[in-house]
Amino acid sequence: KDPKACTILLRGASKEILAEVERNLQDAMQVCRNVLLDPYLLPGGGAVEMEVSHRLTERSRAMTGVEQWPYRAVAQALEVVPRTLIQNCGASAIRVLTSLRAKHTQEGNSSWGVNGET
Structure with missing residues (x-):
């Protein structure tokens, strides 16, 4: 009911695409982590x-x-x-x-x- 971890299954047409999807997922998780730990946002462009x-x-x-x-x-x-x-x-x-x-x-x-x- 209160999971501490989860599994994400990634699939891709080739190893290169799969590696890119994995990098994108890691980047997205880092952004979420940073926003949760340090919740400051910058003003929009301009x-x-x-x-x-x-x-x-x-x-x-x-x-x-x-x-x-x-x-x-x-x-x-x-x-x-x-x-x-x-x-x-x-x-x-x-x-x-x-x-x-x-x-x-x-x-x-x-x-x-x-x-x-x-």
Whole structure:
């Protein structure tokens, strides 16, 4: 009822494929172990840049005229990092950036970034 061990049977079409499956399984088990023993996660790809961009944009809205231009320019420049990650993943840059901007306007979503599997 409370097993301390289990057996995983791996099969493959060739020895090379079987060896690759075994390495992948070992990697996955290491990741699970690391997350359980040290449960800290890093922000998603481009999350820091999106959060700083969001805060600079908010700051620029409190200003008028020429004073807000540098804030907006840096905010736009920082969005190049997540945009590049999105394009490298083959996703729609406009759609994902809009989604990230929306997430970063909500409290507690500062770690949202680009999902490389999209």
